[in-house]
Amino acid sequence: MKRIILSLVVTMLCLVPAMASAAGKVVSVSQFVEHPALDAVLKGAQDYFKDNNLDVTFNVHNAQANMATTVQIAAQIQGEQPDLVIAIATPSAQACAQKIQGTPILATAVTDHVGAGLVKSLEHPGGNVSGTSDMLPVARQLDLIREFHPELKSLGVIYNSGEANSVTLVKMLKAACDAAGIKLEEATVLNSAGIYQAAKSLVGRTEAVYLPTDNTVISALESVVKVCRQNKLPLYAADNDSVERGTIAALAFDYYKLGYQTGAMAKRILFDGADVSAMPVESLQELSLHVNMKAAEAMGVTVPESVLSRAEKVIK
Amino acid sequence: MTWYAFYGALEQGFVYGLLVLGVYLTFRVLDFPDLTVDGSLPLGAAVSSVAITAGVNPFVSLLMAMGAGFLAGMVTGILNTKFRILHLLASILTMIALYSINIRIMGKPNLTLLGADTVLDSVAGFGLPPHMSAPLLFACFCAVAVALLVWFLHTELGLTLLATGDNAQMITAQGVNTHSVIIFGVGLSNALAALSGALVAQNQGAADVNMGVGTIVAGLASVIVGETLFGCRTVARAMIAAILGSVAYRLAIALALGLKLGSFSFTPSDLNLITAILVIAALVSPQLKSRFRK
DSSP states (O other): OHHHHHHHHHHHHHHOOOOOOOSSEEEEEEESSOOHHHHHHHHHHHHHHHHTTOOEEEEEEEOTTOHHHHHHHHHHHHHHOOSEEEEESHHHHHHHHHHOOSSOEEEEEESOTTTTTSOSOSSOOOSSEEEEEOOOOHHHHHHHHHHHOTTOOEEEEEEETTOHHHHHHHHHHHHHHHHHTOEEEEEEESSGGGHHHHHHHHTTTOSEEEEOSOHHHHHTHHHHHHHHHHTTOOEEESSHHHHHTTOSEEEEOOHHHHHHHHHHHHHHHHHSOOOGGGSOOEEOOOOEEEEEHHHHHHTTOOOOHHHHHHOSEEEO | OOHHHHHHHHHHHHHTHHHHHHHHIIIIISOOOOTTHHHHHHHHHHHHHHHHHTTOOHHHHHHHHHHHHHHHHHHHHHHHHTSOOOHHHHHHHHHHHHHHHHHHHHSSSEEEOTTSOOGGGGGGGGSOOHHHHHHHHHHHHHHHHHHHHHHHHTSHHHHHHHHHHHOHHHHHHTTOOHHHHHHHHHHHHHHHHHHHHHHHHHHHTEEEGGGGTTHHHHHHHHHHHHHHHHOOSSHHHHHHHHHHHHHHHHHHHHHHHHOOBTTBOOOGGGHHHHHHHHHHHHHHHHHHHHHHHO
16 A cells, blocks of 8 residues: 555656646647547647747647546646646636636637626637637528528528527527528437437428537538438528538638637737737638539429529539 | 646636535535536536626635525525425526526626636735646645535534435434525535635636536536545545646646657547546556456
């Protein structure tokens, strides 16, 4: 017993030596989970520094979707004493904001910075946290769906009611639908296993289905596509990646560009002496329209000429 | 590993140590594998956060969280004893029900506590930096919990609880109603899980409905690692071992997060694998050692 304790103590002491200091600036990253969109954000931020030949070392940590680990990563980052922290997705951002004082934090891929308690207001963050928001232009996306279906009376939406970002988006969608006189039918899921059934529950109840950028639903998108093809139920997404995977169209922004923009904010703090507390939370205004002709045909929809002429990418 | 990461691991080890005590109570003492904790940990977080946002004192919110956790555990216990639902299934049913209930309590899936008063503010005045005062505070919570549990397990009710897990038939023959003992025991365990969850939320700045995922895995791993590394001959020692096991488990994660080995580099996605390997190493090493001695 004594020997075990002794050996434990010795191992711990060996682990303690401080980090070697790196030349240039150090950026520590706390990412919540590996996920195409979140990975693209990280890549975008890293590429910004590469493209501008800036000497920045990245320490990347990933919590593997575990909340307890996000707090430990925050402690890890404190020890690395970076010049700046990039936190990707809401839980990681909250853990960093709670634990790390004095170091600027850019929270990205967060939908609602104010609701998550990260900043006091979008225009004047006030603390050591700012960042970029992935708030979707829900109203403009609804307009796109109405361009396909001018007579739309009911719209279905599938999302995980446990995802804070999705709940915020659906609340906004509901408001937009109410204003347009459209009935919104909600189907919620707990995990990816329930998605097939949730999609089926919308058949016959709605004229079209819209999917927000919900991690759970998008990870099992194919089962929704299958149900919609079988029942000629038009399916629209909120991200361009999903168009590739079988939804009819999306008016969306690119997560890579969101990361790139975050990189630009980081540069202003690291190299131009900008004060994070005075930097408003930014969002992407530039949207790109992708259309999938095969999916449209399979779901019995003709793509309006006005949409086709604007599309940045058409999948045939 | 830096000092910050080391203190961070201690902090997580102690704050989840309360949960591990609860898991020890059900899993080892009552012989009742209880998955309710995956729901009662966020339940405690939800109750405490809602209370704090409504202006309740953070310490009082802990008591409210414990009360809610106790009720959740009682539901599992009643489903198991009175309605004869298999313990595993009974606890899963309560767990999934709690998912919806937790969203109801918070009104949304994520409730922030950033900027609100928490129990951590009470130790901020002692001059220690936050990364040191938090583990100290949570260690105190664990010490008090162990002391109270040791005292409790030597009372008549506590001894009945121990005996129920060991030999339910004998205890029934003594004329004791095992049902109420099990209901109370599972309730107590989940009160501890909810207390742990409330402190976790106050510590990490938000309560989130998904924060309970995998709680039972971490709890069981901690109990077993603790037993292997620190022994379990008496109840008091087993409980201290459980908390140290929780610390060891979090140290393993901290180690995995900071691991860099020469030319072969791990990627962040290897974290779960490395953690599993480190825990397995802790479990296997005493057996290997005794084999070498022979």
